[in-house]
Amino acid sequence: MTDASIAASRILQLRAELDEHNYRYHVLDEPSVPDAEYDRLFHELKALETLYPALVTADSPTQRVGSLALSAFGEIKHEVPMLSLGNAFEETDLLDFERRVREGLDLPAGDLFGGAAVVEYSCEPKLDGLAVSLLYRDGLLVRGATRGDGSTGEDISVNVRTIRNVPLKLQGEGWPVVLEVRGEVFMSKSGFAALNARQLEQGGKTFANPRNAAAGSLRQLDSKITASRPLEFCCYGIGQVQGELPSTHIGILEALKQWGMPISRELKLANGADECLAYYRDIGERRESLVYEIDGVVFKVNSLAYQRELGFRAREPRWAIAHKFPALEELTELLDVEFQVGRTGAVTPVARLKPVKVAGVTVSNATLHNMDEVVRLGVMIGDTVTIRRAGDVIPQVVQVVLERRPVDARPVQIPESCPVCGSHVERTQLVKRSKGKETFSEGSVYRCVGRLTCAAQLKQAIIHFVSRRAMDIEGLGDKTIEQLVDEGLITSPADLYRLKFEQIINLEGFAEVSCNKLLQAIADSKQPSLARFIYALGIPDVGEETAKVLARVLASLERVQQALPEVLTYLPDIGLEVAHEIHSFFADSHNRQVIAALLSRDECGLQLQEQGELSAEFSASVTLAAMLDKLNIPSVGPGGAQKLADKFANLEAILAADWLDMRQTLPEKQAKAVREFFDNVANAERARAIEAQLQAFGMHWHSEKKVIAGLPLAGQTWVLTGSLEMMSRDVAKEKLENLGAKVAGSVSAKTSCVVAGPGAGSKLAKASELGLRVMDEAQFLDALADFGL
Numbered sequence: 001m002t003d004a005s006i007a008a009s010r011i012l013q014l015r016a017e018l019d020e021h022n023y024r025y026h027v028l029d030e031p032s033v034p035d036a037e038y039d040r041l042f043h044e045l046k047a048l049e050t051l052y053p054a055l056v057t058a059d060s061p062t063q064r065v066g067s068l069a070l071s072a073f074g075e076i077k078h079e080v081p082m083l084s085l086g087n088a089f090e091e092t093d094l095l096d097f098e099r100r101v102r103e104g105l106d107l108p109a110g111d112l113f114g115g116a117a118v119v120e121y122s123c124e125p126k127l128d129g130l131a132v133s134l135l136y137r138d139g140l141l142v143r144g145a146t147r148g149d150g151s152t153g154e155d156i157s158v159n160v161r162t163i164r165n166v167p168l169k170l171q172g173e174g175w176p177v178v179l180e181v182r183g184e185v186f187m188s189k190s191g192f193a194a195l196n197a198r199q200l201e202q203g204g205k206t207f208a209n210p211r212n213a214a215a216g217s218l219r220q221l222d223s224k225i226t227a228s229r230p231l232e233f234c235c236y237g238i239g240q241v242q243g244e245l246p247s248t249h250i251g252i253l254e255a256l257k258q259w260g261m262p263i264s265r266e267l268k269l270a271n272g273a274d275e276c277l278a279y280y281r282d283i284g285e286r287r288e289s290l291v292y293e294i295d296g297v298v299f300k301v302n303s304l305a306y307q308r309e310l311g312f313r314a315r316e317p318r319w320a321i322a323h324k325f326p327a328l329e330e331l332t333e334l335l336d337v338e339f340q341v342g343r344t345g346a347v348t349p350v351a352r353l354k355p356v357k358v359a360g361v362t363v364s365n366a367t368l369h370n371m372d373e374v375v376r377l378g379v380m381i382g383d384t385v386t387i388r389r390a391g392d393v394i395p396q397v398v399q400v401v402l403e404r405r406p407v408d409a410r411p412v413q414i415p416e417s418c419p420v421c422g423s424h425v426e427r428t429q430l431v432k433r434s435k436g437k438e439t440f441s442e443g444s445v446y447r448c449v450g451r452l453t454c455a456a457q458l459k460q461a462i463i464h465f466v467s468r469r470a471m472d473i474e475g476l477g478d479k480t481i482e483q484l485v486d487e488g489l490i491t492s493p494a495d496l497y498r499l500k501f502e503q504i505i506n507l508e509g510f511a512e513v514s515c516n517k518l519l520q521a522i523a524d525s526k527q528p529s530l531a532r533f534i535y536a537l538g539i540p541d542v543g544e545e546t547a548k549v550l551a552r553v554l555a556s557l558e559r560v561q562q563a564l565p566e567v568l569t570y571l572p573d574i575g576l577e578v579a580h581e582i583h584s585f586f587a588d589s590h591n592r593q594v595i596a597a598l599l600s601r602d603e604c605g606l607q608l609q610e611q612g613e614l615s616a617e618f619s620a621s622v623t624l625a626a627m628l629d630k631l632n633i634p635s636v637g638p639g640g641a642q643k644l645a646d647k648f649a650n651l652e653a654i655l656a657a658d659w660l661d662m663r664q665t666l667p668e669k670q671a672k673a674v675r676e677f678f679d680n681v682a683n684a685e686r687a688r689a690i691e692a693q694l695q696a697f698g699m700h701w702h703s704e705k706k707v708i709a710g711l712p713l714a715g716q717t718w719v720l721t722g723s724l725e726m727m728s729r730d731v732a733k734e735k736l737e738n739l740g741a742k743v744a745g746s747v748s749a750k751t752s753c754v755v756a757g758p759g760a761g762s763k764l765a766k767a768s769e770l771g772l773r774v775m776d777e778a779q780f781l782d783a784l785a786d787f788g789l
C-alpha cells in the first residue's frame, strides 16, 4: 500500500470515530471518551488532511462545528452563526495568535525603542458547559436555543426560563430592542456533587462530570426536571442586535451586566499577549479553588472595529482564541483491581491503572468507592476507562469505553476473605429503625470481620489513635507504625504505652535522641481530654464533633460506655444509627479490654480529664415525654407522648394503666396502640432500662418542670479571626465549646462576640459595622480566666 492509501483509510476511520463521538457529545449528552482524546483524534485528522488536501471532503468533521439538533426539540436558525474557537495549548500558540492579530491589523511590530501600539484583549475564563443563545425583544426573554451545529440549534425556550440567574426581563434602560445574548450554561462543582449524590440516593443516572450534567439537564423534554437541576448561566457575548451598544467587547459585557445579565467576575482587560499570559497563569493557579470547572481561558480582541477588520477563518473568529488548561480527564487501561482494607474494616476496590498524566500529575491508582460503584460503572479488568482528577479529590474512574473492551476482559470480584488477614469478608447490612421495628437491607460496603487482629485495620487504628487531633503523639509516623505492627510489637493501642527503649531503637530511622523523644511524647499523651480520647478510639461514625458532644454532655467515660442507644439520642446531633454504632463499639469485649488496659494504673496509666458532672444541657433535654417519644410507639407522635407524660407523670403508672385510662387523654386508636406496645414484654423492659439508666445518670422526672441554667456561654455564638499568639485556634475553639458556646466561621448579626487577633480583616470590619462585641487576645484570656479556664 502507498502512504496515500494508508492515509486515506486512516482518515475514513478517524472521521467515522469522530462522527460517533460528536453525535454522543452533542446529541445524546453522553460522550464515551474525554475531550482530550477527542482533541487528539481531531488533530490527527487535521494533520493528515493538511498533508493530503485532495482527501478533504465537505462532510469531514474538520469542516463543521457541533452536531445536528435532537429532533424532539423544535429547530431554531441562528441569524448570526454560533461559532467555535481556535485553541492554544502552549504559550507559543498564544504568541502566534497575537502575531496574526497584529499582522491582520497591519500594526507595526515596534523596535528596540518600543513604540508598537498595544492591542487590548478581554480575558475570560472558559467555562465548561454548553453554549446557549437567549433572545430578548423589548427587554423580554422570548427564546432560548442551543448552539446545535452552529447554524441551527434546538428550541429550549421553556428550559432556559427555569435557570435561576437568567433574567426573564432586562433591567434598567437603554437596551437594544432586539438583543441576542450568548453565554454558557454550566453547573458549579458543588451543584454537580449534590446532584450526583441525589441521583445515587434515588437510583437515578449519575453524570461523569459537571459538563455532562449541565448538558443532560438542559436538554430535558420535561422542563420540570431542568428546573430541579442546579444550572447557572454566564454571558460572554452577543449575536443579532437591533440598537446601540458600546464599541468594545468589555464595554458590551458591562452594559449587559447593568441590564441584569450575569457575567464572569474574572473578566479582565489585558494589554498585549504578555498580560494575557499572566492572566492564564493566575487563573491556572486558582483553577482548583474556583467554584465551577473551566477548561481554559478565552482572549478576545477588545475593540469591535478591530474584530470586524480581522473577521473569520472557516468557523473560527480571527480575533479570539481559547488558551486551554491541561485536561482533567484522560483515557487509560484498567490493569487490575485490588482491595484495600480501611480503619473500620471496609474492603474497598482500588483501580490499578496504566500510568497516565492527568492535568500534570501521573495517575496510576484511582478509587472505585465500593462494589455498587463497580456494578454501576459496569467496569471489567482490561477495560479502557476515563479517569478524572478534579482538584485534590482522589482520581476517579468515571466511565468505561465499552467500544474498546478487549475479548479477555475479566469481571471484578469481591474477595471472600480479607487480602490482609484472611478473615471472612461480610457484606454490611443497613438497618432501618422506625416505629419500634427494624428492617434490614444489603449495604454497599463489605467488611473484614478481623477487627484489630487484621494488620491493616490495626495499622489504621493506631495511625488514627496517635494523630494530632486524637492523642497527639508526635514522632510516630505511619512508617514506624507499620513496622511496629509488622514486627508484632503492638497488637492494640494499649501496647503503645508498653513500648520499651530497646524495642524502638531497633526500628528503622531511630537513634537514641529520637527514641527518647518518642517515649517522652507517648508519656506526655497520658492525660487526654475525654473528647480526644473518645475520638482516638475510632468508633465508626464518631468524628471529632460527635466525640466532643459525648464528652461535653455525658462528662464521663463510664456514662458514654454504658449509655443505651436511645439515651444517646438525647444528645444533640446524635441519631439512632450513630447511637447504635457507639453502643455496639462499647459492648464489644475486645474493645472493653483495650480500654480497661489503657486506663489501668498498673498497665498503661492513662488519666482522662473528665468533667465528671452530667451537663445541665442533658438534664434539660430529658423529659418523660421525650423518652416516650423516643420509644417510637406506633401512631403516637410527640404530642401524644406529651399528653401521656402530663397525665401519668411516671413510667410505672403508664405501664400499669389500661387503655381505657389512656383514652381519657388520647384518641382510642392511640390509647390501644400504647397498651399493645407495652403488652410486649421486651418493649416494657426496654422502657424500664432506659428510665433506670437516666435515673442512674442522676435524672429525675421532676426535672421536667425545672428551668436549668445551662453552661455559662450556652446559646452564644463566637467567631475567632486573625492569628492568636498564646494558643492555637483549635484550643481556643475547644475552650469556648467547653463553656457552651458555638464557634462559627462567619460574622452575622447573631454573633455574640468576635475574638480578633493581629491580621483580622473582613470579619473584624463586619463586626464593627454591626456594632458587635469585639475583644483582642489578651481580653479573651482574661475572660477565660474568669471562667476558671
Ligand code: IVH
Binding pocket: 083, 084, 085, 124, 125, 126, 127, 128, 129, 130, 131, 147, 184, 236, 237, 298, 317, 320, 322
Ligand atoms: S466565545 C465567537 N467565550 O467555548 C466566539 N466561548 O470552544 C464564540 N465558552 O462554544 C465563543 N466560555 O461554549 C466564548 N468566555 C467564553 C467562553 C466560551 C466558554 C465555550 C462556548 C463555545 C466554546 C468554543
